[in-house]
Amino acid sequence: MDKTIGQKKKTLPFDENVRRLMIILVVLLIVTGVTKSASFVNLSNFQSIGKQLTEYGLMSLGMGICMISGGIDLSTVYVANLSGICAGLIFQMNLPGNVAVGCLAALCVGLLCGAFNGVLISYFHIPPMLATLGSYELFMGISVVLSGGSTVSTQGQIELLSSLTLLNIPLPFLIFIICTVALVCLMGKTKFGTRTYLAGTSEKAARFAGIHVNTTVIKCYMLSGLLAGIAGLISLSRLNSAKADFGTSYTMQTILVAVLGGINPNGGAGRLSGIAFAVVILQLLSSYLNQFPTISNYYRDLIWGAALLLVLVFNVKISQKSGKKKD
Amino acid sequence: MDKKIKKVVKQTEFYILCIIIVFAVIIQIRSGQFFTSNNLMDLVRSMIVPGIYALCALLSFVSTGADVSFPLIAALSAYIAVLAGNTWSLGVVPVFLIAVITGCLIGCINGFFIVRYRFNSLIVTLGTSSICSGILFGAFEAGRTELPEKLYALSKVNIATVKNESSGLGSALPGTFIIMIVLYAAAYFILNYTMVGRSVYALGGDEISAERAGINVKKVRFGVYVVNGGIAAIAGLCYAMMSYFYMPNEYAGAEMLVIAAVILGGTRMSGGIGTLKGCLLGTFLLTMVSNSLILFGISVYWEKVVVGAIIIIGTAISAMQAQRASNPFAVRRKKEA
Numbered sequence: 001m002d003k004t005i006g007q008k009k010k011t012l013p014f015d016e017n018v019r020r021l022m023i024i025l026v027v028l029l030i031v032t033g034v035t036k037s038a039s040f041v042n043l044s045n046f047q048s049i050g051k052q053l054t055e056y057g058l059m060s061l062g063m064g065i066c067m068i069s070g071g072i073d074l075s076t077v078y079v080a081n082l083s084g085i086c087a088g089l090i091f092q093m094n095l096p097g098n099v100a101v102g103c104l105a106a107l108c109v110g111l112l113c114g115a116f117n118g119v120l121i122s123y124f125h126i127p128p129m130l131a132t133l134g135s136y137e138l139f140m141g142i143s144v145v146l147s148g149g150s151t152v153s154t155q156g157q158i159e160l161l162s163s164l165t166l167l168n169i170p171l172p173f174l175i176f177i178i179c180t181v182a183l184v185c186l187m188g189k190t191k192f193g194t195r196t197y198l199a200g201t202s203e204k205a206a207r208f209a210g211i212h213v214n215t216t217v218i219k220c221y222m223l224s225g226l227l228a229g230i231a232g233l234i235s236l237s238r239l240n241s242a243k244a245d246f247g248t249s250y251t252m253q254t255i256l257v258a259v260l261g262g263i264n265p266n267g268g269a270g271r272l273s274g275i276a277f278a279v280v281i282l283q284l285l286s287s288y289l290n291q292f293p294t295i296s297n298y299y300r301d302l303i304w305g306a307a308l309l310l311v312l313v314f315n316v317k318i319s320q321k322s323g324k325k326k327d
Numbered sequence: 328m329d330k331k332i333k334k335v336v337k338q339t340e341f342y343i344l345c346i347i348i349v350f351a352v353i354i355q356i357r358s359g360q361f362f363t364s365n366n367l368m369d370l371v372r373s374m375i376v377p378g379i380y381a382l383c384a385l386l387s388f389v390s391t392g393a394d395v396s397f398p399l400i401a402a403l404s405a406y407i408a409v410l411a412g413n414t415w416s417l418g419v420v421p422v423f424l425i426a427v428i429t430g431c432l433i434g435c436i437n438g439f440f441i442v443r444y445r446f447n448s449l450i451v452t453l454g455t456s457s458i459c460s461g462i463l464f465g466a467f468e469a470g471r472t473e474l475p476e477k478l479y480a481l482s483k484v485n486i487a488t489v490k491n492e493s494s495g496l497g498s499a500l501p502g503t504f505i506i507m508i509v510l511y512a513a514a515y516f517i518l519n520y521t522m523v524g525r526s527v528y529a530l531g532g533d534e535i536s537a538e539r540a541g542i543n544v545k546k547v548r549f550g551v552y553v554v555n556g557g558i559a560a561i562a563g564l565c566y567a568m569m570s571y572f573y574m575p576n577e578y579a580g581a582e583m584l585v586i587a588a589v590i591l592g593g594t595r596m597s598g599g600i601g602t603l604k605g606c607l608l609g610t611f612l613l614t615m616v617s618n619s620l621i622l623f624g625i626s627v628y629w630e631k632v633v634v635g636a637i638i639i640i641g642t643a644i645s646a647m648q649a650q651r652a653s654n655p656f657a658v659r660r661k662k663e664a
Contacts, residue, residue: 120643125646127597127646129393130596134587134639134642136583137632137638138636139635140635141628141631141632141633144632145629248580255450255453256453256457266447298461298468302457302458302460302461304454304457305460305461308453308457309451309455312446
């Protein structure tokens, strides 16, 4: 706890890790600008970057919250698919007001799935990784059953959600920023946030401090589910279709983003603002690599994996150094 | 005798066995196809590769934590071995050796990060599996590859074939079954009768106590991940042999089901507890469920739902058991305080 108090006393707005990420982002922007200025630094490219990062950015935020509470949520991608499919099916029904109902249903499905995860983890004491592993099979199965194993397509009823731009900023990116700001406030300024950090640091201590750990954990997973639901809607509007096994590689990516963003996978530490920067950095890098047609897309896996391990090592080294300084 | 029965009834393996029997009987009643020679043979056949993977999962869970890298270690090392075998037209043994060595080397990376920096094993293995997939598809641009001639010849050899007289369906048990049996026998011997095997359990049970008891915790943990890489590589080659071709896209995604099977078999996620028997039974149960749903009269679409439900229910039961087992301790400790 000493550490967090120390951090709060600092006058700089972000913690050390986030500042480091910001520096990386600036360096990256300069490098990309210098080497590929014509094709990279233009409005449409940045707009597409902004659109692409929203889906897994939202899921990573959810993953981050769950990690802070001491767990992990492997099911986000499938929750997103399930809510996308539900919304798509309702859109197909041709009822009055079905677009609004569909969107609402997607969000509700997200919340419900999250609550289901939360109950499994808190009341049944299933380790988070296993619970979400099982529920991801379950959610994927339900999606397969609902969609009959095929793609659910829509006629672009909510196309606006992904195509609209306000002041040249794509709407999905705006949604991402709004969600990030709201969640950063939620985790940093409210009782719920503090409780989540405490529950992640030590469940037992939180219990003895009189916190309803179970309720807190359920809320975390519900938040993650809700974010996944929004991501599902955005992906539905972008692709005009939803499928049970869409975006399976996002699971790995969300964990990577959360860890890159400085969230401690063991729980109790990390700032959500770091995740936002990590998402932007990842998507920038990934688009930058796309500029080189000779580099296979699969190299991205290699780079992400290596980056994950390197960042982990780097974080350890940094914390060792600062630990020594204090002594 | 009475105590022995009580002890058996308390084990998770016993429950899994009961569930398997109940499922089997229901399927038999509904379709009359379960206890046929070819169906049973098919089941055994399809649990060979998951069964070998299950060893990796068991070892990592018992000693440290989750390992999700084994399918991609398998894919990468099998590809390198097949490639080397094709270019130098190697025999079976060198191909296996190359695979195992490659697997062990990748396992070293896992072990290094987990032991040296004490990172969460799930995150590290996620990272290495991503690296492996990058190397496999990016650097090697792996695609469907034919097996080296001698390996291909061996893969066509079956140790047993059966034919169902009534339906005319036949099925064969490939030679890879022997590999699985040998691996399990070796694992059984090492885990139960050697110092190394016991220290794997000790280390998962309580690391500090293990260290005090004179076990070199770091060495054992590192060794576990190296061995895991080797076992995964063998599984990768077995998989290629059983499909007669090397197909890189078929590997990824196997990890979740295997982990679920191992946990269902009574392996504790927090370490220190887990048996080979449970491993086999859990794998058998999940293979049975996904293979026999059609016999059960349920549409294939429901496969994932059923598997997910089984994982959740199974883990919930064992988690609650563990909770109950640890509760009396908590009460006693409070009283002492």
